[in-house]
Amino acid sequence: MGKVITFTSGKGGVGKTTTTANVGAGLSLLDKKVVLVDTDIGLRNLDVIMGLENRILYNLVDVLTGKCRLKQALIRDRRYQNLWIIPSSCSKDTTPVLKEEQMKRLLGDLRKEFDYVLIDSPAGIDYGFSLATSDADLVAVVTTPQVAAIHDADCVLQILKKKKKDIRLIVNNFHRQMVKDGDMLDIPDICELLDAELLGVILEDENIIICQNHGEPVMGKHTVSEECYRNIAGRIAGQEIPIPDYIRRKSIFSRIFFKNTAGKLV
Amino acid sequence: MCHRSRKTSRIRPAAGAETSKTIAKERLKLMIEAEKQKLDDDTLNQIRHEIGSVITKYVDIEPENIEVRVTLKDYKKRA
Incomplete structure (x- = not known):
């Protein structure tokens, strides 16, 4: 039985789609069969970031409304061994035509076929968000160390905690120098504020933009962020990978803290 | 590359x-x-519906018996 993991954030533009794409690529490199599902209806991005926009024939809405079979909407990413995506639609009609039961049925089918189903949730806390998180085994809340993103992440965390979801935190776009200079919130600060277990930290990396221009994940490009995504994929797959101390702290306390915050996933 | x-x-x-x-x-x-x-489905349905209702003005036929097929030739841009 596969596992459904939803990447959500509250605030837009913090890197949900990029994280979904790269963690998915990372998991497929660990020999897992992975499918990425874009649930941002009307504003599709995942296929653009993966460079698969010219291969779309059918989309998520077509599958859920029965216009096509599941197999017809799956696009295989030929650069990786075991990676597929289901793109979202680009129609201007944003009425919520989709029901939670339809989504549940689809995820049930995907669970049988794949080891991991990664859902790219829309920003916000509206219907699309609840649709994307309703049947998730694990919800990864993506945030950046910026005040607005952390504030929105807290709103999302409160909602998810009420729904008794299994939640992990991913801190994206972490500038080491700014943290050293005291101009950016550090990881322990963010974990303390949000009271959530950490799944990973992604360092700030210009190569992410360059790879997206090409329509490729950063996997295999030997960049700083690649290692971060690989670590997250490894942790999801059950490996015990501690979160590196990116700031090289002197105090023993913070080192212990860092060793313990890398949560083990069941 | x-x-x-x-x-x-x-x-x-x-x-x-x-x-x-x-x-x-x-x-x-x-x-x-x-x-x-791309013409989205809703616009296309609207076109079919409107053309159908124009036809019923002149021909004695039920709207559900009209089939409208839209083919766009050398179609570049929407107004």
């Missing part, structure tokens, strides 16, 4: 290769153009 110099540095394109910016712009142009040209 790309090669790396150091782990912390930026991916540089090989000499003579297009910059990633040019590739991004080209991809986006294609996507935006393709999306403009």
